Each structure stands twice: as structure tokens, then as C-alpha cells.
Amino acid sequence: MSGLAIRKINKAYGPITALSNISLDVENGKFLCLLGPSGCGKSTLLRIIAGLEDATNGQILLDGRDITNVPAHMRDFGMVFQSLALFPHLSVGENIAFALRIRGASKDVQKAEVQRLLALVHLPGVADRSITQLSGGQRQRVAIARALALKPKLFLLDEPMSALDAKLREAMQVELKRLQQELGITTFLVTHDQKEAMTTADLVVLMSGGVIQQVAPPLEIYRNPANAFVADFIGAANLIGGRVVSPGRVSVPGGTVTISDAPASGAFTFSVRPEDLALHDEANDSSFFGHIAFARHLGSGIEVNVAVEGMEKDVVVALPSRHESGLAVGRPVHVRVNGATCVVLR
Amino acid sequence: MNASSPRTIAGYLPIILPAVLLVVFFVVPFGTMVLTSCHENSSFGASETTLTLANYQRLLSPFFMGLLLATFGLAFGVAAIAIVIAFPFSYLLVNAPRATQICWLIFLLSILSLSESITGFAWSTLLSRTAGISNFLVFIGFIDKPASYTPGLAALVAGVVYTAFPYAVLVLYPILSRVDPHIEEAARTLGMSPLGTFFGVVLPMQRNTIVTTFLMLLVFTLGTYLMPQILGRPQHWTLSVVISDQALVQSNIPFAAALAVFLVIVTFLILITVVQFGRKERA
Numbered sequence: 001m002s003g004l005a006i007r008k009i010n011k012a013y014g015p016i017t018a019l020s021n022i023s024l025d026v027e028n029g030k031f032l033c034l035l036g037p038s039g040c041g042k043s044t045l046l047r048i049i050a051g052l053e054d055a056t057n058g059q060i061l062l063d064g065r066d067i068t069n070v071p072a073h074m075r076d077f078g079m080v081f082q083s084l085a086l087f088p089h090l091s092v093g094e095n096i097a098f099a100l101r102i103r104g105a106s107k108d109v110q111k112a113e114v115q116r117l118l119a120l121v122h123l124p125g126v127a128d129r130s131i132t133q134l135s136g137g138q139r140q141r142v143a144i145a146r147a148l149a150l151k152p153k154l155f156l157l158d159e160p161m162s163a164l165d166a167k168l169r170e171a172m173q174v175e176l177k178r179l180q181q182e183l184g185i186t187t188f189l190v191t192h193d194q195k196e197a198m199t200t201a202d203l204v205v206l207m208s209g210g211v212i213q214q215v216a217p218p219l220e221i222y223r224n225p226a227n228a229f230v231a232d233f234i235g236a237a238n239l240i241g242g243r244v245v246s247p248g249r250v251s252v253p254g255g256t257v258t259i260s261d262a263p264a265s266g267a268f269t270f271s272v273r274p275e276d277l278a279l280h281d282e283a284n285d286s287s288f289f290g291h292i293a294f295a296r297h298l299g300s301g302i303e304v305n306v307a308v309e310g311m312e313k314d315v316v317v318a319l320p321s322r323h324e325s326g327l328a329v330g331r332p333v334h335v336r337v338n339g340a341t342c343v344v345l346r
Numbered sequence: 347m348n349a350s351s352p353r354t355i356a357g358y359l360p361i362i363l364p365a366v367l368l369v370v371f372f373v374v375p376f377g378t379m380v381l382t383s384c385h386e387n388s389s390f391g392a393s394e395t396t397l398t399l400a401n402y403q404r405l406l407s408p409f410f411m412g413l414l415l416a417t418f419g420l421a422f423g424v425a426a427i428a429i430v431i432a433f434p435f436s437y438l439l440v441n442a443p444r445a446t447q448i449c450w451l452i453f454l455l456s457i458l459s460l461s462e463s464i465t466g467f468a469w470s471t472l473l474s475r476t477a478g479i480s481n482f483l484v485f486i487g488f489i490d491k492p493a494s495y496t497p498g499l500a501a502l503v504a505g506v507v508y509t510a511f512p513y514a515v516l517v518l519y520p521i522l523s524r525v526d527p528h529i530e531e532a533a534r535t536l537g538m539s540p541l542g543t544f545f546g547v548v549l550p551m552q553r554n555t556i557v558t559t560f561l562m563l564l565v566f567t568l569g570t571y572l573m574p575q576i577l578g579r580p581q582h583w584t585l586s587v588v589i590s591d592q593a594l595v596q597s598n599i600p601f602a603a604a605l606a607v608f609l610v611i612v613t614f615l616i617l618i619t620v621v622q623f624g625r626k627e628r629a
Binding site for chain 1: 526528529531532533534535536537538539540542546547550551553
């Protein structure tokens with residue numbers, strides 16, 4: 001098959017397991033995000049793909065060829081590091097031409113490539129500058145250009161934007177996605193920022209504790225989280241425990257709600273997004289009762305915490321910004337639940 | 347940077363103490379020495395009041411020029427050997443496990459705690475015919491009969507490199523340990539082999555560090571005084587040895603002073619040249 005195949009990769013540091021039984025198939029040209037909390041093994045997985053670290057066991061195949069034991073410098077993958085790792089003693093142009101120079105490209109070819117790559121990352125005319133003369137965002141672009149100089153088969157990025165401020169980071173995310181689409185290059189981006197993953201990825205690989213929790217397109221992973229961890233990690237989610245009382249009818253603390261795909265019987269947990277809940281003064285056939293514990297205006301919307309007797313955590317409800325007043329703390333409310341938006345977790 | 351000078355005298359207060367110390371303990375003694383060097387030697391060890399450049403003229407003889415050459419030859423040689431060993435050593439040390447690093451650093455610090463004369467005599471014994479390593483070489487069948495390697499140039503260089511080496515590592519270690527480890531990984535993902543990365547990225551990146559460390563070693567070795575007497579032959583004696591010989595044995599303080607002033611000036615000129623060289627290389 002054409003693309004990257006990861007087969008049962010395990011990685012242990014002494015007694016500590018960093019990755020366990022990771023398998024993943026990636027078609028050429030896809031943009032993948034390895035997403036997860038710090039320490040989940042996402043960076044280790046990327047470093048194993050880059051050849052900077054050896055897997056304890058398992059296999060990596062590229063277009064059907066086993067590259068597990070190919071050293072990093074012979075894989076020809078482009079990589080951007082969290083610290084960017086630009087060579088401080090070289091100019092911008094020399095940094096970008098580094099890979100070409102060590103492969104013996106002529107000065108003219110190097111120069112032309114540097115021009116092309118700097119234009120590609122929208123940073124023309126800085127080839128002769130020193131790295132220290134560039135801003136953080138410009139260094140980012142130089143690091144990307146340097147990694148792309150080889151026209152690599154795989155483009156690997158290890159949290160490259162964590163040092164940028166929020167606004168610049170968002171602009172760079174969009175630009176990175178455009179660049180990837182333009183070049184059609186298979187890309188792995190490691191991040192702990194779910195918004196970054198949602199912006200850029202074709203496929204999100206959500207990891208935790210050295211295990212892949214779910215692999216799915218961003219919207220799919222948001223709408224249909226595979227388990228409680230995924231639901232909680234991606235966006236805000238209310239995880240509510242309920243008990244089936246009759247087919248499709250679920251008793252929850254403070255009321256009874258209708259969830260069509262609830263299990264036949266017994267206790268289970270479902271996840272529901274804050275924006276899929278609504279607040280009303282009257283109950284209906286799918287609602288539960290609580291009191292407003294806290295409300296905050298976020299500009300683009302209002303976030304209301306509702307305390308429900310019998311639930312450990314407040315239920316979070318997101319309301320549109322123009323929602324009328326009446327959100328005083330302590331006020332009794334009914335939270336209406338649309339069963340179609342609930343995801344049953346197993 | 348704020349380069350404006352203080353407007354009131356009180357603004358200069360913080361630098362008064364260092365300034366006074368510098369004048370009292372450096373400018374005045376050095377001035378005295380320059381003055382002494384321009385006096386004629388009298389038999390009492392005190393000098394007359396007429397000023398003369400005779401001491402400096404005496405320096406221009408082939409003997410003292412040879413001495414100067416030997417001194418700087420030794421210093422350059424030792425500095426070069428020490429850094430050629432110390433740089434890869436520090437590089438490997440930085441990448442070694444923490445416990446290994448600590449063990450080595452403690453060992454190097456304990457070398458520094460030894461006085462130069464103890465180190466010198468230890469090397470002298472180690473390289474001697476009766477108790478030295480040549481006996482071991484005979485034992486393993488490497489040579490036929492025990493030989494003495496001291497006194498001699500090789501023994502001298504070994505001894506001085508041994509004392510200079512810990513300084514080199516202690517200067518290089520903190521600098522190398524601050525280098526972003528991802529830089530080497532970046533070079534590797536761009537297609538450089540591990541060995542190529544060392545020579546193609548790590549060394550060029552540390553050019554200034556290497557020049558600075560080299561200079562420090564050079565100055566350190568120029569002042570070496572005991573080792574040449576313990577491990578070297580008279581032709582290996584450095585200016586420092588001759589200065590002390592002139593001052594203490596020959597009681598010719600003015601000439602010793604002239605030699606010392608000469609050493610300071612030549613050292614200064616060489617430092618400037620090397621720094622310029624380092625700068626040019628960088629551009």
C-alpha cells in the first residue's frame with residue numbers, strides 16, 4: 001500500500017511504558033494531528049517515525065518498504081522541532097540550504113531553492129540575515145522552509161507553534177494547512193492544543209497514556225467521541241451518568257431524559273456538548289432540574305454552570321450571547337436535553 | 347543598552363572600590379615593575395636612579411628570542427592538545443548519564459585541588475625508569491627494557507596538558523550543556539550522519555567558545571613555572587622560570603622586571619591577534 005504504516009509499535013524506557021501497541025495507517029497526502037495531554041507519548045511516536053528514537057519493537061513501513069532500522073539521516077523526512085533548532089551560526093539562507101549543501105548541490109541551485117522556499121513561506125528577501133535578527137514567527141517560517149528543502153516524503157512537526165502568541169499561532173495554523181494542501185505532503189503535527197488539531201488535521205489521532213484512544217476526522221471525533229476520555233479532552237463535554245428505566249428513557253439526577261440509542265437496560269454514561277443543552281423555566285419530557293451556580297459572559301457566548309443534586313460536577317450549558325437576563329446565581333432552571341445530540345459512551 | 351554616564355559623583359560610588367583596588371593592586375605594581383625594568387642592576391639588589399633601556403636591549407639577543415619562542419611554542423602546543431582532547435570529552439560528557447557526569451566533574455575538580463608540584467612529581471615518578479610505566483610496558487612485552495621518559499619535552503607537555511585539561515573541561519562543559527539538543531537532531535533529519543554532525547555543526551557552532559577556551563589555556567600555560575623545572579630539561583624552561591631565576595637566584599630584579607613586562611606585552615599582542623582571527627573566521 002502507498003503511505004505510512006505503523007505496525008504494533010511499543011516503546012519502553014526501562015520499566016516505564018511510553019507507547020503500547022500503536023498501529024496506524026496513513027494514506028499519502030494526509031494531514032495527521034497527534035493530539036493528547038503532555039506525557040501521552042505523542043512526541044515519542046513522532047520521534048520514532050523520524051528515526052530519532054528506536055522503538056522497543058514494532059515496524060514502520062513507508063510505501064510498503066520497512067524503514068524501521070533506517071537511521072534518521074537516511075530517511076529524508078523534514079522535521080520542525082519545538083525549539084525550532086535553527087543553526088545559530090548560519091544565516092537564514094544557509095539554514096535553508098543546509099540539506100542541499102550536504103548533498104553537494106551547486107551554489108546556484110542552492111540559491112534558487114532558498115528563494116523558492118522563502119517565497120513559499122511568505123518570507124522573501126531575508127536570506128542573508130542572521131537568525132537572531134528574525135522574530136519568532138519568522139523563525140518558524142524559516143524552520144518550515146528548511147524542513148521542506150528536501151521535498152520530503154513526510155513532514156513532521158513537534159509542537160512547533162507552542163512558543164508563538166495566540167494570534168500568530170492561529171494565523172500560522174491556517175497557513176500551515178494551506179501549505180500542506182498546496183504541496184500535498186503527508187504531514188504529522190504533534191500538539192496538545194485541540195483547536196490546532198481541529199484547524200489543521202484531516203485525521204486526529206487522540207492519544208493518552210501511550211495508547212491511541214481514537215482516530216477520526218476532527219468533526220467526527222467531536223461529535224462521536226469513542227470514550228469518556230475523548231469526550232472530555234475534545235472541547236467541553238458534560239459526562240452524565242444515567243440508568244435506563246424503559247426503552248429510550250433514561251433516569252438522570254434531577255429528571256428523566258429521552259435518548260433513543262441508550263442501551264436496553266442498566267447504568268451507563270453519556271456525553272453531551274454544552275451548546276446542545278438549553279435552559280428553560282418549565283420542564284418538558286426530556287429535562288432535568290438544577291440551580292444556576294455560576295454564569296460568565298465570554299463575549300461570543302455565555303457559559304452557565306448548573307448545579308444538579310446528585311451530580312458530582314456542574315453541568316455546563318453554552319448559551320448564545322444575546323440570551324436575555326435571568327441568569328442570577330441560585331435561580332432554579334430546567335436543563336432540556338435533545339436526545340439526538342447525546343453520545344452514549346461504552 | 348543604557349550608556350549614559352552618571353551625572354553626580356554619588357553615581358560613581360559603586361565602582362569606586364573596584365577602581366581603587368585595580369589602581370592599588372594592579373596599576374601601581376605594574377607601573378613600579380615597568381619603572382624597575384628601566385633601572386640598572388646594582389650588586390645590592392637595589393637599583394640606581396638613572397633610567398636605561400639596557401635591560402630591553404639584552405632581551406633582543408638570540409638566546410632570549412629562543413626562550414620566547416620555546417615559551418610560546420609550549421603554550422600553543424599544550425593549549426591545542428588540551429582543547430583537542432577536552433572538546434570531544436566535554437561533548438561526550440554532556441551527553442552521558444547524569445551520574446557519569448557528576449563522577450567525572452568531581453574527579454576533575456579533585457585534580458585541580460592538587461598542587462602543581464605534587465602533580466609534577468607524580469608524573470616524574472610515573473615516567474621514570476625505575477618505577478614508571480615503562481616497567482609495565484616491559485611486563486606486557488611492548489618494549490625490551492625499562493626506559494626513562496623524563497625529563498623531556500613529551501613529559502613536560504603531558505604534565506602541563508594534565509593540569510590544563512580540567513580547566514578546559516570546566517569552561518566547555520557549561521557552554522556545551524546549554525546547547526539545544528534538537529539542533530543535532532535537526533542536522534540528522536536533514537541528512538547528516540552523527541559524525542558529520544559533530545564536525546559539520548557542533549564544532550562550527552562553537553567556534554567562538556573554542557577560541558575563547560584556547561586563549562584561556564594559552565594564558566594559563568604561559569605562566570607555568572614548576573612543571574618545566576620538574577619534567578623538562580633546561581632548554582624547555584619557560585620565560586616564567588627564567589624570570590624567577592633572574593629575580594631570586596641572580597638577584598637581577600630590573601632584568602626580571604623587563605622580562606615580565608616583555609611577557610605581558612607579547613601575550614597581549616598574541617591575544618589580540620587570536621581574537622581578531624576568531625572574529626574574521628566568524629564573518
